[in-house]
Each structure stands twice: as structure tokens, then as C-alpha cells.
Amino acid sequence: MKIIIDAMGGDNAPGEIVRGAAEAAGMYQSQIVLVGNQAKIEQCLKSCPESGKKIEIVHTEETISMEDDPLSILRAKKNCSMGVGLRMLKEDGDAFISAGNTGALHAGSSLIIRPVKGLQRSAIATVLPFQRPCLLMDCGANVTVTAEYLEQWAIVGSLYMEYVMKVKNPQVGLLNNGAEECKGTPVQVDAYQKLKNHPDIHFHGNIEGKEVPAGLCDVLVTDGFTGNITLKMLEGMAKFLFGQLKEIYTQNVMTKMSYLLMKDSLRGLKKSFDASEYGGAPLLGLQKPVIKAHGSSDARAIVNAVRQAEAFVKTGVIHEMEERMKKYDRSALRTKAAEETAKESE
Numbered sequence: 001m002k003i004i005i006d007a008m009g010g011d012n013a014p015g016e017i018v019r020g021a022a023e024a025a026g027m028y029q030s031q032i033v034l035v036g037n038q039a040k041i042e043q044c045l046k047s048c049p050e051s052g053k054k055i056e057i058v059h060t061e062e063t064i065s066m067e068d069d070p071l072s073i074l075r076a077k078k079n080c081s082m083g084v085g086l087r088m089l090k091e092d093g094d095a096f097i098s099a100g101n102t103g104a105l106h107a108g109s110s111l112i113i114r115p116v117k118g119l120q121r122s123a124i125a126t127v128l129p130f131q132r133p134c135l136l137m138d139c140g141a142n143v144t145v146t147a148e149y150l151e152q153w154a155i156v157g158s159l160y161m162e163y164v165m166k167v168k169n170p171q172v173g174l175l176n177n178g179a180e181e182c183k184g185t186p187v188q189v190d191a192y193q194k195l196k197n198h199p200d201i202h203f204h205g206n207i208e209g210k211e212v213p214a215g216l217c218d219v220l221v222t223d224g225f226t227g228n229i230t231l232k233m234l235e236g237m238a239k240f241l242f243g244q245l246k247e248i249y250t251q252n253v254m255t256k257m258s259y260l261l262m263k264d265s266l267r268g269l270k271k272s273f274d275a276s277e278y279g280g281a282p283l284l285g286l287q288k289p290v291i292k293a294h295g296s297s298d299a300r301a302i303v304n305a306v307r308q309a310e311a312f313v314k315t316g317v318i319h320e321m322e323e324r325m326k327k328y329d330r331s332a333l334r335t336k337a338a339e340e341t342a343k344e345s346e
Contacts, residue, residue, distance in 0.1 A: 001029070003309050004093045007036030008063040008081040009100020011296045017099065018044035018052075020302025026051025027303065030310055033093070035085040037061055060084045066295070070103030074111060086112045089288055095309035097280065097302070099293035106141040109283055109290045116318065118325030120146070122285035123153050123224070124292060125160065126231055132215030135161055139281060140228035147190035150174065150221045152328065154201050156284045156321050157219035163317035165218075173207035173217030175226060180206070191221075200324065280305045282312060285321065289313055 005021050007014045018034060018041055025032045026049060034041050038059035045052040062080040064073055073083045082100050086108050089096040098105050106124065115122045123138035135157050142149065154172045161170040174192055176184045181192050183206060195203040204217045212220065212230065222230070245266065249259035259266075280293035280301070289312040293305045 001031065001094045001310060001313055002033060002092065003030045003306055004033045004035060004085045004088050004096045005302070005306075006081045006085050006096070006098035006100055007034040007041050009098040010293065011099075012298060013099065014040050015044050016298045017302055019048055020297070020299035021055060021306070022048035022052035023299060024303045024306035025054045028306055028310055030094075030306065031056065032306070033058060033085075033088070035060060035088070036063070036081040058084060058088065064101050064104050066101050068101060068104065070101065070107040073101075073104040073108040083108060083112075086290075089113060089290070093288070094313050095289040095291065097291045097293055097305045097309060099280075099295055099297040099302075102140060102292060102295075105290065105292055106283060109286055113286045113288050113290060115285045116287055116322045116325050118328035119152055119156065119285045119321070120149055120328075121152075122283050123149075124227075124281050125153075125157060125284045126281040127165070128212070128220075128231075128234065130213050130215055132218070133165065134212070134215070134217060135165075135219045136227055136231060137219070137221060137284060138224040138227045139231050140224045141283070142224040144225075145187065145223040147187050147194050148328075150187075150191040150223075151194040151198060151201075152325070153221045153284070154195055154198070154203075154219060155324055157221065158201065159317050159320050159324065160282065160284055161218045163315040163320065164311055167218050169202050170218035171202050171204045171216070172219045172221065173204045175212070175220055175222035175230065176206040176208065178206060178208065187223075195221075280308060282308070287318065287322075289318070 007017050010017060014036055021032050021034055022045060033056045035058045038057050041057050060079055060081050062077050064077050064080040064082050073080060082098050082104060085096050090112055110122055121142050124141045125135050125137035126139045128134045128136050137153050137157050158170040158172060161167040172195060174195060176188050182189060195201055207216055207220055249255050280291040283290040283292060289309055291305050291309050293301055
């Protein structure tokens with residue numbers, strides 16, 4: 001298995017990216033390929049253990065920044081580390097990981113790797129770390145959506161939770177401002193009926209913002225604008241609450257003593273909310289696995305992203321997505337209709 005990593009993407013590149021890749025090379029069986037400035041990568045590898053020598057380097061001097069226009073990956077900076085990595089994935093790679101520019105990664109993967117046939121748009125999917133993990137999609141790739149997008153994301157999201165997260169009969173929720181069928185914009189109202197009546201979707205119903213952490217569903221679909229705000233709000237709230245807990249437990253001697261009794265549980269809780277534990281968010285619906293690691297990813301996050309990419313590939317879930325999406329493939333539908341017409345005329 002060949003896993004390609006954008007060594008120059010992210011706030012901590014290339015140091016933490018390279019260190020994480022070297023650790024992953026020593027832990028997993030996959031061939032690791034780092035794409036980026038060879039001199040800088042080799043300099044970082046000098047401080048890595050022997051596993052760093054197992055890494056292949058593909059040199060490119062161009063890098064796409066967080067401020068660059070997303071489409072520059074296809075035009076002005078088509079030879080950037082992210083663009084080269086995506087083209088390598090298309091040719092003979094098994095998975096691609098980047099902590100770089102989200103918009104560029106979505107644009108590049110959509111036009112280079114392409115969504116599976118029949119799927120209108122791929123989406124960024126993030127596992128929310130509640131007691132019952134929930135896959136939120138979209139988390140920022142598609143600001144404007146249609147009811148059909150939401151319907152299709154419910155299908156591929158359910159398959160991901162079933163095959164990768166081992167959830168049986170995943171329940172799907174629609175993020176909305178009320179529980180009633182008539183709530184929301186025309187898109188949400190239409191999507192509700194599509195999700196409710198789809199034979200391959202186990203639809204729970206509308207999920208209000210206050211219900212998101214309650215574990216009512218396994219897949220939660222929404223537009224990228226709302227999804228991104230929801231995700232950032234949850235991240236901010238978790239950071240705020242842990243900050244408040246720290247203040248409470250450091251007030252005096254008694255609270256410090258009580259912390260000693262609770263520290264293992266609190267550390268476990270904090271770890272469960274750590275984005276680096278999941279490694280990144282898959283761009284679901286593409287013909288090959290692409291993982292968007294957090295922009296501030298450290299070495300541990302990259303190790304977990306490699307673990308996640310391996311699991312993604314081994315499940316064969318993309319093949320299942322392709323099979324499920326055939327009913328939406330217009331070219332296939334036209335071919336089937338033509339065949340049926342030919343049979344009738346015989």
C-alpha cells in the first residue's frame with residue numbers, strides 16, 4: 001500500500017509532518033512517500049529514527065499556502081506539493097494526506113481524483129468525538145448544497161460508518177432548526193422527504209443544534225457553511241470547558257487534591273476531544289481516499305492519519321460507494337434505458 005503525504009502543507013510543516021511520517025513508517029506496513037522540498041525533508045529526517053530511511057521523497061519546490069486561491073493548485077501552482085501528490089495518487093497511489101489549504105485540497109481532489117460516478121459532490125466528513133461518535137458532513141467544502149447532495153452524503157456517510165467505524169445500520173440525522181418536517185429552508189424540507197423515503201437510509205429525522213452531542217444519530221448531514229460553524233463551535237466549547245475545569249481544580253488545596261482523584265478520567269475525556277486522535281477528516285465520495293489533516297497537526301496526528309488511511313483502503317468501502325451510486329449515474333442510466341428500449345423493439 002502506498003500512502004502519499006504532502007510534506008509542506010500545514011502550520012507545522014515540514015518538521016512535524018516529516019516526523020509523523022517517519023514514526024508511521026516504523027509502525028505500519030505501508031510505503032510512505034513524502035512530497036515537497038527534498039533538502040528540507042532530508043534535514044528533518046536526520047532527527048528521526050531509522051524508520052525515516054524507509055521513506056521515499058518526491059521533490060518539488062512549489063508550495064500552496066493557506067492564503068492562496070484554491071484553484072491555483074490547478075493553474076499558477078499546479079506543481080505544488082499538494083498538486084503533485086494528488087496526481088501521484090491518481091496514477092498509482094492508494095491514499096493521500098495533507099494538512100494544507102482545505103479549499104485547494106477539495107478543488108484539486110474533485111478535479112484530479114474525481115468523485116465516484118453518480119455522486120454530485122464530495123464532502124469533508126469529520127467524526128465528532130461524543131460517547132456515540134457522529135460523522136458530520138459537510139464540514140466546509142460545499143457552502144451551497146441541494147437536497148440531492150444531502151441525500152447522497154447520507155448514503156456515503158452511512159457506508160463509511162458501517163465499513164470503517166463498524167457501526168451497524170447507521171442512523172442519519174438532518175441538521176435543522178426544528179424537529180418538524182416543515183422546518184428549515186426549501187432545501188432542508190426537500191431533503192427531509194428524500195431521506196425519509198430512501199430505502200438505503202435509516203433516517204432518524206431532524207436534529208437541532210442542542211441535540212448534536214446527544215448521540216441521536218451516527219451520520220449528520222448539512223451544508224458546508226453550517227457544518228463548519230457547528231464544528232468550530234464544538235471545538236471552541238470543548239476548549240472553553242476544559243479551561244474552566246482547570247481553573248476550578250486549581251483554586252485551592254482541596255480542589256487540587258480532588259483533581260488527583262479525577263485526573264485519569266479527565267485526561268481520558270480531554271483525549272477523546274483531541275482532533276489529532278482521529279488523524280483527519282476524509283473527503284468522502286472520491287474515487288480514492290484523501291484525508292484532510294488539521295492545519296495545526298503535529299506528528300501524532302500524522303501517525304493517526306496514516307492509520308486512518310490504511311483502514312480506509314483496506315475496507316474497500318469506496319467500491320461499495322461506487323455500487324450504491326450507480327443509480328445516480330446519469331450516463332449509466334441512459335445506457336440502461338437504451339438497452340431496455342432495444343429489448344422492447346426486438
